[in-house]
Amino acid sequence: MTFEEVVQFHGHSCPGLALGYRVTALVLKELGGRAHDEELVAIVENNSCAVDAVQAMAGCTFGKGNLIFKDYGKQAYTFIRRSDGEAVRISVKWTPPPDSEEEKVMWDRYAAGDRSQEVVQVVQSRKTRKMEGVLKASDNELFKVEHVDVPLPEPARIYKSVTCSVCGETVMEPKTSRRGEDYVCLPCAEKN
Numbered sequence: 001m002t003f004e005e006v007v008q009f010h011g012h013s014c015p016g017l018a019l020g021y022r023v024t025a026l027v028l029k030e031l032g033g034r035a036h037d038e039e040l041v042a043i044v045e046n047n048s049c050a051v052d053a054v055q056a057m058a059g060c061t062f063g064k065g066n067l068i069f070k071d072y073g074k075q076a077y078t079f080i081r082r083s084d085g086e087a088v089r090i091s092v093k094w095t096p097p098p099d100s101e102e103e104k105v106m107w108d109r110y111a112a113g114d115r116s117q118e119v120v121q122v123v124q125s126r127k128t129r130k131m132e133g134v135l136k137a138s139d140n141e142l143f144k145v146e147h148v149d150v151p152l153p154e155p156a157r158i159y160k161s162v163t164c165s166v167c168g169e170t171v172m173e174p175k176t177s178r179r180g181e182d183y184v185c186l187p188c189a190e191k192n
Ligand SMILES: [Zn+2]
Pocket: 010, 012, 013, 014, 016, 017, 049
């Protein structure tokens, strides 16, 4: 998959997506091809733009259950090959080139909500420079790569469906509480 194809999936090009692209390209080289089913599992430690590259390129998706999100706010990605448990953790160690004085000023104005043309232009070109930096850097400059031992997550499970006695909607059984013989879904249980 080219970076342009990943951009199409994500909707715009940005430094975060470029990082995800580089992470996933490296992992596919280390662990073999993309996951058609669930043979590759990704544990991502953030929910930034980068994760869209993981989904598009590695086939580790939210819907298939082989994308596990840990809300740690870290640029770190662990991939596990189910067939033999081989696992790689990639953490980003790259620091972008420093901002110029002008960029710092414009960035502060942007962060404060200023969307005037002079501000947006500088912010955009800074973004592009960062993105190109990521795409050009070597794997060594970008990442720390470790082969790690992690327990294999359970494959996606299929649960029995039941009907919520309050709203009448269908819900998977483990996401309900019992009231006598009845099942109650979580949002209904929270309401009363
Ligand atoms: Zn993005």
